[in-house]
Amino acid sequence: MRNKTKLPTMADVANLAGVSSMTVSRALKPDTSVSKATREKIQKAADELGYVLDTRASEFSSGKSGFVAITIPSINNGNFADTVKAFSDGLVEQDLQVLLGYTNYHVDREEQLVEQLLKKRPEAIVVTGGMHTDRCRLLLENSGIPVIETWDIPEKPIDHVVGFSNLQASELMFEHFIAQGHTKIGFIGGDNSRDSRGRDRYLGFCNSMEKHGLSSDRVSFQELAPFSMEPGASGIRSIMKEWPDTQAVMCVSDLVAFGAITECQRMGMNVPDDIKIGGFGAYELGAFLNPSITTIDVCAAQIGKSAAEKIIELLSVDSDVKSEKIVKTEPTLIKRQSA
Amino acid sequence: MRNKTKLPTMADVANLAGVSSMTVSRALKPDTSVSKATREKIQKAADELGYVLDTRASEFSSGKSGFVAITIPSINNGNFADTVKAFSDGLVEQDLQVLLGYTNYHVDREEQLVEQLLKKRPEAIVVTGGMHTDRCRLLLENSGIPVIETWDIPEKPIDHVVGFSNLQASELMFEHFIAQGHTKIGFIGGDNSRDSRGRDRYLGFCNSMEKHGLSSDRVSFQELAPFSMEPGASGIRSIMKEWPDTQAVMCVSDLVAFGAITECQRMGMNVPDDIKIGGFGAYELGAFLNPSITTIDVCAAQIGKSAAEKIIELLSVDSDVKSEKIVKTEPTLIKRQSA
DNA sequence: CTTGCTTTTGATATCGATAACATTTATACA
DNA sequence: TGTATAAATGTTATCGATATCAAAAGCAAG
Numbered sequence: 001m002r003n004k005t006k007l008p009t010m011a012d013v014a015n016l017a018g019v020s021s022m023t024v025s026r027a028l029k030p031d032t033s034v035s036k037a038t039r040e041k042i043q044k045a046a047d048e049l050g051y052v053l054d055t056r057a058s059e060f061s062s063g064k065s066g067f068v069a070i071t072i073p074s075i076n077n078g079n080f081a082d083t084v085k086a087f088s089d090g091l092v093e094q095d096l097q098v099l100l101g102y103t104n105y106h107v108d109r110e111e112q113l114v115e116q117l118l119k120k121r122p123e124a125i126v127v128t129g130g131m132h133t134d135r136c137r138l139l140l141e142n143s144g145i146p147v148i149e150t151w152d153i154p155e156k157p158i159d160h161v162v163g164f165s166n167l168q169a170s171e172l173m174f175e176h177f178i179a180q181g182h183t184k185i186g187f188i189g190g191d192n193s194r195d196s197r198g199r200d201r202y203l204g205f206c207n208s209m210e211k212h213g214l215s216s217d218r219v220s221f222q223e224l225a226p227f228s229m230e231p232g233a234s235g236i237r238s239i240m241k242e243w244p245d246t247q248a249v250m251c252v253s254d255l256v257a258f259g260a261i262t263e264c265q266r267m268g269m270n271v272p273d274d275i276k277i278g279g280f281g282a283y284e285l286g287a288f289l290n291p292s293i294t295t296i297d298v299c300a301a302q303i304g305k306s307a308a309e310k311i312i313e314l315l316s317v318d319s320d321v322k323s324e325k326i327v328k329t330e331p332t333l334i335k336r337q338s339a
Numbered sequence: 340m341r342n343k344t345k346l347p348t349m350a351d352v353a354n355l356a357g358v359s360s361m362t363v364s365r366a367l368k369p370d371t372s373v374s375k376a377t378r379e380k381i382q383k384a385a386d387e388l389g390y391v392l393d394t395r396a397s398e399f400s401s402g403k404s405g406f407v408a409i410t411i412p413s414i415n416n417g418n419f420a421d422t423v424k425a426f427s428d429g430l431v432e433q434d435l436q437v438l439l440g441y442t443n444y445h446v447d448r449e450e451q452l453v454e455q456l457l458k459k460r461p462e463a464i465v466v467t468g469g470m471h472t473d474r475c476r477l478l479l480e481n482s483g484i485p486v487i488e489t490w491d492i493p494e495k496p497i498d499h500v501v502g503f504s505n506l507q508a509s510e511l512m513f514e515h516f517i518a519q520g521h522t523k524i525g526f527i528g529g530d531n532s533r534d535s536r537g538r539d540r541y542l543g544f545c546n547s548m549e550k551h552g553l554s555s556d557r558v559s560f561q562e563l564a565p566f567s568m569e570p571g572a573s574g575i576r577s578i579m580k581e582w583p584d585t586q587a588v589m590c591v592s593d594l595v596a597f598g599a600i601t602e603c604q605r606m607g608m609n610v611p612d613d614i615k616i617g618g619f620g621a622y623e624l625g626a627f628l629n630p631s632i633t634t635i636d637v638c639a640a641q642i643g644k645s646a647a648e649k650i651i652e653l654l655s656v657d658s659d660v661k662s663e664k665i666v667k668t669e670p671t672l673i674k675r676q677s678a
Numbered sequence: 679c680t681t682g683c684t685t686t687t688g689a690t691a692t693c694g695a696t697a698a699c700a701t702t703t704a705t706a707c708a
Numbered sequence: 709t710g711t712a713t714a715a716a717t718g719t720t721a722t723c724g725a726t727a728t729c730a731a732a733a734g735c736a737a738g
Contacts, residue, residue, distance in 0.1 A: 007483050009723095009724060009725085010724065010725065011724080011725095019687075019688085020687070020688050020689075021688095021724085021725075021726095022687075022688060022689080022725090022726075022727095023686085023687055023688075024725095025725065025726060026686090026687085026726095033684095033685060033686060033687090034686070034687085035685080035686060035687090038686080038687085050477070050481040052454065052457050052458055052478070052481075052482075053458050053724095053725085054458065054460060054723095054724060054725070055458040055459050055460075055725095056395060056398050056399045056404065056459065056460055056723090056724080056725090057399055057693095057723075057724035057725040057726090058724080058725050058726075059395050059725090060395045060396055060399050060693055060694075060695090060723090060724080060725075060726095061692075061693055061724070061725040061726045061727080062693085062725075062726055062727080063693070063726090063727095065395065075414065075420045075423060075424065075439075076415075076416075076417050076420030076421070076424075077415075078415050081414045081415030082415070084414060085414065085415075085565070097455060099438065100414075100439055115391065116436060118391050119391055119392050119393065119394040119397075120394050120395065121393055121394075121395055138389070139389075139391070142389035142391075143391075144346050226424070227623060228623075229623050229624060229626070229627045230627075233627065258624065258627060259627055262627045262628060262629050263627075265629045266629065284566060284567075284568050285568060285597065285624060287568070288568045288569075288572065288597060288598055288601045288602075289601060289628075290601050290604045290605065348693095348694060348695085349694065349695065350694080350695095358717075358718090359717065359718050359719080360694085360695075360696095361695095361696075361697095361717075361718065361719080362716080362717055362718075363695095364695065364696060365696095365716090365717085372714095372715055372716055372717090373715095373716070373717085374704095374715080374716060374717090377716080377717085392694095392695085393693095393694060393695070394695095395693090395694080395695090396693075396694035396695040396696085396723095397694080397695050397696075398695090399693090399694080399695075399696095399723055399724075399725095400694070400695040400696040400697080400722075400723055401695080401696055401697080401723085402696090402697095402723070
């Protein structure tokens with residue numbers, strides 16, 4: 001069987017090249033003092049054997065793992081994908097790899113995932129949101145590495161934060177609705193116990209309504225993960241059935257808004273003439289749908305970029321330079337056709 | 340600084356619990372012979388110290404890494420997300436973690452990624468597609484672990500394959516167009532040198548056209564990654580400009596079809612009355628758009644599931660049971676409104 | 679060709695866990 | 709109660725690379 005054959009080790013390469021394994025170790029990494037002739041000889045031997053460095057041994061020996069971990073709720077979500085992409089891009093220069101895990105919006109799954117990741121001794125860890133199980137929180141606090149919570153501004157941060165107030169961000173949409181003269185406003189959300197960002201957007205709804213003396217009854221909560229569009233369709237159906245005079249509805253994400261808008265069309269309603277629908281997240285599809293989706297841009301990529309920069313700073317040797325614990329990004333309203 | 344504080348080791352736990360570190364090692368994994376009293380004592384000590392196992396040492400010592408690697412072209416793609424999700428789900432039972440990397444549809448990036456992943460000594464590796472650099476191919480061949488190519492059926496597979504013929508799959512759509520009596524048919528694709536699956540779908544177009552004596556001129560290739568919708572819009576504009584009498588167009592993915600359909604609407608055309616548009620991949624959004632997108636379902640989740648099953652089989656001790664090298668899935672046409 | 683310096687290479691200990699084997703303790707049953 | 713057997717625990721060597729320190733080789737200038 002193939003995997004019975006033992007893979008060549010550094011010692012094998014050293015033997016073939018007629019040097020010590022220490023010299024091989026040096027030759028295989030850049031900017032180390034090895035003569036050109038030796039380095040070439042070793043490279044040749046390594047190629048001949050098909051040698052691939054065993055980072056497990058390497059990391060173990062040197063004490064550093066060379067990677068950072070990041071957890072996101074869902075792998076199939078344009079917003080988080082943007083964050084992860086910017087995060088990775090920001091770290092390639094530093095020879096830091098990114099280990100990605102997703103939680104499916106479950107704190108229990110997050111706890112399990114964080115533990116698995118910490119066992120691999122990352123040099124830093126980025127998590128999405130500030131909602132964790134007690135044990136997960138403890139694990140992160142005791143991890144001995146920089147921890148960054150993102151996409152949220154937790155009341156009691158574990159360590160560092162790169163995020164924004166989902167509550168304030170969603171208020172932007174409601175103020176927009178109200179400025180247009182609407183008073184019968186609704187909200188379609190998900191499972192507030194599982195998704196703190198969604199919950200905060202709902203709380204923004206409640207806040208805005210209360211501030212203007214409006215009712216915050218017009219609400220539908222749907223089971224979102226792993227799908228979003230069908231729940232958006234169900235949500236708007238249920239709202240229109242119970243409160244047919246609803247004038248404007250904000251959805252917890254553009255994907256939900258997409259389901260809601262297309263369902264309105266199927267019900268024979270015109271968006272935005274008959275009803276305004278707002279989204280959240282500035283997904284690519286929102287710009288192309290007819291009508292295009294009015295949404296909140298939360299700078300998903302910026303979050304990843306800032307998190308990467310923070311990590312580089314925190315891991316640099318002269319990290320006595322105290323960096324700000326909390327980095328805030330500024331969500332903005334993107335006014336398009338749907339609202 | 341936090342990360343100067345050394346984390347507790349197994350020896351620390353052993354000391355505190357008054358046992359040997361070997362006993363700690365045993366106590367921390369299930370179904371090993373440790374007395375209940377000792378196990379509890381050790382668990383208590385571990386909790387007290389906030390001990391987290393160092394899998395780097397563990398893997399290194401035991402020789403097995405406990406994870407499998409998978410590479411996909413893009414993290415933000417519903418199809419690949421489905422594959423990865425099914426793949427992960429199929430492996431949790433086996434205590435195998437999944438390490439995910441994405442290539443951005445670049446073979447060079449793939450080569451780099453595969454090398455990085457192999458350095459971590461996974462127990463198996465899954466790659467998307469059969470297009471690799473020579474060196475990447477060599478790395479995989481010499482890796483000593485099971486290799487599974489997916490989403491494609493390469494002419495010369497490296498090892499195992501779970502996939503389907505993109506060429507035949509796309510022909511389903513063109514046969515559908517032709518059965519409806521259309522003769523002026525087009526195709527919107529991406530960069531064929533980077534995406535072999537897209538290229539094969541284009542080749543299916545050429546095949547079908549040739550078979551029925553039709554022109555295969557009506558083609559637009561767009562730069563897709565990392566966006567798909569705007570290219571779809573550009574693509575349909577360019578096709579309609581050059582060949583205004585085009586009756587039906589297939590797009591290389593549902594996301595591109597989305598851009599194309601919505602652009603048709605903006606140009607004042609009705610889909611499907613004025614033009615038929617087909618997609619590929621059966622993405623969630625295709626079912627909800629008005630008109631819903633006629634597409635090819637390629638069973639993305641099934642591919643992940645089969646790959647996971649294959650790996651479990653290949654890694655099991657009694658793997659002299661020779662499994663089929665190639666597993667084929669059967670794409671099907673989903674007839675909806677757009678074509 | 680020798681002194682003093684830099685560059686290159688080598689020897690050895692080590693990282694933290696586990697495999698393999700050895701030993702002790704508990705348990706069963708004659 | 710003693711012996712056979714199983715269960716629990718301990719000891720030692722080891723995985724593959726690298727840090728650290730030591731030695732050798734190369735090189736410039738006198």
